[in-house]
Amino acid sequence: MTLPWWKTCVAYQIYPRSFCDSNGDGVGDLRGIISKLDYLASLGIGMLWLCPVYASPNDDNGYDISDYEAIQPEFGTLEDWAALRDGLHARGIRLVMDLVANHSSDEHAWFVESRAAKDSDKRDWYIWRPPAADGGPPNDWQSVFGGPAWELDEASGEYYLHLFTRKQPDLNWANPQFRDALFAMMQRWVALGIDGFRMDVINLISKPDGLGQGGNEGGMDRALNGPRLRDYLAEMRHEVFAGTDLVTIGETPGMPLDLAREITDERAPLLDMQFHFEHVDLDHAPGASKWDSTPMTMPALRATLSRWQAGMEAHGWNSLYLGNHDQPRTVSRYGDDVRYRRESAMLLMTLLLTLKGTPFIYQGDEIGMANVAFDSIDDYRDIETLNAWRWLTGERGLDAATALAMIRKKSRDNARTPMQWSAAPNAGFSSAPPWIAPNPDYADHNVAAAEAEPDSVLHYTRRLIALRAQTPALTCGHYRLLDAEHPALWLFERATPSSRCVIALNFSATAQALPAEFGTLSCVLGNTADRAAETLAAWEARILI
Ligand code: TEU
Ligand code: CA
Secondary structure, three states: OOOOHHHHOOEEEEOHHHOOOOOOOOOOOHHHHHOOHHHHHHHOOOEEEEOOOEEOOOOOOOOOOOEEEEEOHHHOOHHHHHHHHHHHHHOOOEEEEEEOOOEOOOOOHHHHHHHHOOOOOOHHHEOEEOOOOOOOOOOOOEOOOOOEOEEEEOOOOEEEEOOOOOOOOEEOOOOHHHHHHHHHHHHHHHHOOOOEEEEOOHHHOOOOOOOOOOOOOOOHHHHOOOOOHHHHHHHHHHHHHOOOOOEEEEEOOOOOHHHHHHHOOOOOOOOOEEEOOOHHHOOEOOOOOOOOEOOOOHHHHHHHHHHHHHHOOOOOOEEEOOOOOOOOOHHHHHOOOOOOHHHHHHHHHHHHHHOOOEEEEEOOHHHOOOOOOOOOHHHOOOHHHHHHHHHHHOOOOOOHHHHHHHHHHHOHHHHOOOOOOOOOHHHHOOOOOOOOOOOHHHHOOOHHHHHHOOOOHHHHHHHHHHHHHHOHHHHHOEEEEOOOOOOOEEEEEEEEOOEEEEEEEEOOOOOEEOOHHHOOOOEEEEOOOOOOOOEEOOOOEEEEO
16 A cells, blocks of 8 residues: 555754745745755655745734735745745655634735625624623633733724734634635645645634624633534535645644544545644643643653554554644753753654654754743743733733743744854854844754764754655554553554564663563664663663664
8 A cells, every 4th residue: 555645754844934044134034945955855854844934914923824825025935935846846845835724814905804894795704793791802712822812893893803813813714705715725826836734723713603692601722623623624625635645734732632533534534634732731730821831741741642643543644743833842841951952852853753643843853952041031022922921920920030931941932043054143044133033052053063963963863764764664553652651761662564663762861771572672773872782871762673
């Protein structure tokens, strides 16, 4: 059986604002990415997920789109985009674009028309409701980024729904004319030769019946996995993707395993794969804000990811990730970015590239980029972070030092500092001061230094990608946990009927004995020099065959 292309490749995610600046304005751009095409090819990746590059007032860095068919001028032109597409394709790398269709910018022409009059043709393309009896918002929903999820439009006296910022009004998928316009837009991107879409918060598109008519207690989780989600996804698949080999990847916070399995079931798929959020929600108490961090433990991570591995085994497919543009840096969150930075970054890359599913490497993780600790809130740029600062120091009454410590741990800006290309000024990212300051550790941690060091995370990542490509057990083998109890060692197997790999990962700073039964296997790849020892050193990772 031949697997679809997206099951056998490794993906790489680019956040264009922070990847490479070609023209010295401090903002990453398409020509900057084009200048790094050979670097991308050298990794051995087969898919690039490009975060939004469309026209946007940048309230949420491109996730507020004002024109789905225009390129953000600071990123370049449609010609630059076409050159990037062709440069990727010439190197055997497919291009996946971001689809942000739960909401648009309030500056999108659709919303401008919708807002203009109650009897506008496009009024119903967004979600408008009259005020509650007391004149306040129609219900008690809160925005993901803080404050009410409803904004009053003074002119019409009605509220519109925005699950994210007030500049990101939610589109109304219940309106068939809107869906036709959206699918037509997607078809035009398909005609331009893209290879798929990553779909932003796609499980929020079906709002519950009776929205805004009272009785909707609780927050925005009421909008998750709504009643017509399957219908909308089925219609989209039929209208846009039928007869193509494009990949569809859902971003689905709060999607339970059962539903994810059903939606990605290869016998009748609505999406090809999806990103779940269970492991990135492990380091705060259920119900608490993400800023109230608790330790991330390996046994919890192992239990969660193993559950998804088993659950998707028969007919589903996992998207695999440890970090992205919304999450703290992988090595800082799951590893030890102080004493064992290189080793733990390598171990985490081993985990990502040996689980079953399609792995997504976030830019910079291949050189072990770490969280940043800015001195002041003034250095942060992300709207979620800035809103949280006001909430933590305001309503929560915390002092500045406490609030800053919480923000340093979880801010999305940890993942958004410029890609560290070299020890040159501005990390080699730009000739000008970047839109967000680089992590000051760039002098020691950068691509140029990693290229020159044979045992760097970068070279190890390339070896892992190559090994995965040539090892059927690592692409399509079953996942089996070999010890569910060990406090520090994560041991698992990937096996096909004819081949097997055992992966041994020491998630601790102390040596751990390798169980004797695996002593006869040989190590094909590991992150230390002594790969035959009976104990695994601190943060040692081995792939055994
Ligand atoms: O993120 C959706 C989401 O639910 C969270 O990851 C959220 O961004 C935040 O991290 C919660 O703390 C997607 C995009 O990836 C994100 O960049 C956008 O801001 C968001 O949707 C709105 O489009
Ligand atoms: Ca630029």
